[in-house]
Amino acid sequence: MTYTYQYPHPAVTTDIVIFSVRENALQLLLIKRGGEPYKGSWALPGGFVKLDESVDACAKRELAEEAGLQDVYLEQLYTFGKVDRDPRERVISVAYYTLTPSEHLLPEAGTDAAEVAWFPISELPELAFDHTEIINVARKRLAAKMEYSTIGLQFMAEEFTLSQLQIVYEQATGKELDKRNFRKWILSLDLIKETGKKYAAGAHRPAMLYSIKDRDSVEIIR
Structure with a gap:
């Protein structure tokens, strides 16, 4: 049986x-749009869902x-559906997010x-559509x-210092953390281990490098 619907279909x-x-800063990956609308503007990666694919695909x-x-x-992450969010047509967007060490990525x-x-x-530039939201x-x-x-x-490289890890938490939450309490908390979780190597930066005393014991045990972003 063929069905005919009376309602117009929005794009997804x-x-x-x-x-x-x-x-030492929380950063985002953006693309510069190659076509209209907002040609030349920075935006999040993304695009239209094809009729034969899932939103995840x-x-x-x-x-x-x-x-x-x-x-x-x-x-x-969330579904964004304001009526005027795209000047081309009625568009509903399903947004995703992830966090990852940047050295694992080679974007082009x-x-x-x-x-x-x-x-x-x-320091984000002016963005296209409702991507700031x-x-x-x-x-x-x-x-x-x-x-x-x-x-x-999940942000961390294969080897990192506790100060670098603390910076990640401070950048993400926007809160300054007590150094002693943070280190006590993270070490109590028994998820990281000393590598036996140290990292020297400038005139500061070399800091111990750590690694994750088992990356599969680290909580994913759910």
């Missing part, structure tokens, strides 16, 4: 917020096409993007999870 898109820590495809990234774990502009680059969360929601979700979970370890 996906948008992806990728958090990482670079140069679309998010992964768009991330590969626009930023050259594959095998990135994505978590659904794909077929749908003119450029791809990292931006500190505190999407980023704000993603950051609030991230900050809330960082308050009670170990997901901050």
Whole structure:
């Protein structure tokens, strides 16, 4: 049986917020749009869902096409559906977010993007569509999870200092943390171990380098 619906169908898109820590700052991966609308403006990676694919598949495809990234774990964030959010037509967007060490990523502009680059969360350019709103929601979700979970370890490289890990939590939550209490808490979780190596930066005393005992045991962003 063929069904005919009386209601017009809105388009569906996906948008992806990728958090990482670079140069001791929480940063986002953005693409410069290669086409209209907002040609030349910075935006989140994303695009329209095809009729024969799921929204999850679309998010992964768009991330590969626009930023050259594959095998990135994505978590659904929220659905954005203001009537005028896209000047082309009625568009509803399913947003995703993820957090990852930036050295695991080698982004490059794909077929749908003119450029791809990292931006500190505190120095974002003017963005296309409602992507500023999407980023704000993603950051609030991230900050809330960082308050009670170990997901901050997902940002870390193979080896890191406790000071670098503390910076991750401070950047994500926007709160200054007591050094002694933070170290006591993170070590009590028994998720990281000393590597036996030290990291020297400037005139500061060398700091012990740590690594994650078992990355599979680290809480994912859910």
